[in-house]
Amino acid sequence: MFMAPRNMTQAAFFVLTALADQPRHGYGILREVEELSEGAVQMRVGTLYGVLDRLTADALIVLDREEVQQGRLRRYYRLTDEGTAALTAEAERLAAGASAAKKRIAEGRRTPDGAPGTTGVPGTRPGLAGGLA
Amino acid sequence: MFMAPRNMTQAAFFVLTALADQPRHGYGILREVEELSEGAVQMRVGTLYGVLDRLTADALIVLDREEVQQGRLRRYYRLTDEGTAALTAEAERLAAGASAAKKRIAEGRRTPDGAPGTTGVPGTRPGLAGGLA
DNA sequence: CACGAATATATCGGCTCCCGATATATTCAG
DNA sequence: CTGAATATATCGGGAGCCGATATATTCGTG
Numbered sequence: 216m217f218m219a220p221r222n223m224t225q226a227a228f229f230v231l232t233a234l235a236d237q238p239r240h241g242y243g244i245l246r247e248v249e250e251l252s253e254g255a256v257q258m259r260v261g262t263l264y265g266v267l268d269r270l271t272a273d274a275l276i277v278l279d280r281e282e283v284q285q286g287r288l289r290r291y292y293r294l295t296d297e298g299t300a301a302l303t304a305e306a307e308r309l310a311a312g313a314s315a316a317k318k319r320i321a322e323g324r325r326t327p328d329g330a331p332g333t334t335g336v337p338g339t340r341p342g343l344a345g346g347l348a
Numbered sequence: 349m350f351m352a353p354r355n356m357t358q359a360a361f362f363v364l365t366a367l368a369d370q371p372r373h374g375y376g377i378l379r380e381v382e383e384l385s386e387g388a389v390q391m392r393v394g395t396l397y398g399v400l401d402r403l404t405a406d407a408l409i410v411l412d413r414e415e416v417q418q419g420r421l422r423r424y425y426r427l428t429d430e431g432t433a434a435l436t437a438e439a440e441r442l443a444a445g446a447s448a449a450k451k452r453i454a455e456g457r458r459t460p461d462g463a464p465g466t467t468g469v470p471g472t473r474p475g476l477a478g479g480l481a
Numbered sequence: 482c483a484c485g486a487a488t489a490t491a492t493c494g495g496c497t498c499c500c501g502a503t504a505t506a507t508t509c510a511g
Numbered sequence: 512c513t514g515a516a517t518a519t520a521t522c523g524g525g526a527g528c529c530g531a532t533a534t535a536t537t538c539g540t541g
Contacts, residue, residue: 222528224498225355228445235452242518251448255441262499264520269498286507287518294456302449308388310446312361315384316439319368320432355499357527375489395528397491402527419536420489 223305226266229256231275231294231302238279238293241267267292275301356438359399362389364408364427364435371412371426374400400425408434 223231233239233247241263248258270276275298279291294302356364366372366380374396381391403409408431412424427435 222358226499228449232445232449232452235449236455240518241520242516251452252445259500260519261501261503261521265498285517288506289518299453299456303453306446306449306453309442309449312365312385313439313443313446316361316365316368316435316442319365319384320436320439322369323427323432359528373489374491375487392529393490394492394530394532398527418488422489 223301224266225256226258226262227270227275228302228305228309229258230263230266230270231298231305234276234292234294235299235302238291240282240289240291243289244292270298274298356434357399358389359391359395360403360408361435361438361442362391363396363399363403364431364438367409367425367427368432368435371424373415373422373424376422377425403431407431 229248229252230244233244233251239247245258245260245263248256267276271278271292274295276292277295279293282289282291362381362385363377366377366384372380378391378393378396381389400409404411404425407428409425410428412426415422415424
């Protein structure tokens with residue numbers, strides 16, 4: 216039976232993003248996530264391997280190859296087609312959610328003396344998929 | 349000392365978004381989240397009250413008023429200024445993350461025969477705050 | 482009138498998942 | 512030799528989401 220894909224966690228999202236352009240190994244993912252988020256996201260080692268296991272189990276990533284560089288093992292992972300699709304969908308969902316939030320904040324900022332709660336005329340509801348999906 | 353705000357959960361984000369334009373009560377938040385996400389997000393009752401408690405404890409929302417409509421109690425919550433700021437910041441973070449992911453997906457889609465792994469020339473790194481923050 | 486659905490509140494146990502700490506091993510700089 | 516960086520992995524605690532459950536009123540249907 217088909218398992219409904221539960222919401223992707225933020226950690227999983229950033230791991231997939233780090234792997235989007237090329238295969239990377241665990242420690243490299245850690246550095247790349249920090250770099251692409253400009254230091255905003257600092258994923259912990261303890262978080263990474265759990266995420267890696269789950270993404271592998273869900274077939275969103277696969278073990279690409281294993282290399283030995285200067286005596287140190289490097290285990291490279293890469294996105295599957297399914298992983299790329301999932302990342303793309305998640306990116307659109309995030310963008311849509313962010314867009315919807317911004318619109319609503321702007322709505323709430325309008326003159327608070329206009330009989331709040333009584334009118335409620337939505338007219339055009341923004342919604343999530345506003346020009347994105 | 350300043351508490352570093354731990355990452356906002358998706359449930360918290362959607363509750364704040366639902367409250368962004370006007371105060372709402374618990375059950376109304378549930379319906380509004382489902383509506384604004386076009387059915388994509390169906391928050392559970394068990395999730396809601398935990399989120400509401402945490403957001404209240406973090407002073408991102410406050411109890412606005414209590415009404416009795418047709419014998420049923422309605423407990424309305426509204427955003428605080430801090431809550432609006434947090435939601436705005438989170439919306440920008442989500443948009444930036446989504447944007448970064450899309451760019452990287454596009455990068456990975458380029459001709460895969462160009463000596464992968466050896467070059468690694470970053471050139472212009474997109475980063476998260478690409479024209480957003 | 483009885484029943485179910487919708488409205489509206491709230492709690493609890495289980496499960497998933499993130500984080501801090503910890504462990505192991507090699508390379509390189511001081 | 513020592514410490515930092517690189518690189519792997521595991522474990523326990525705690526936070527947070529979900530399903531189930533409970534209570535109570537209103538309204539529509541039979």
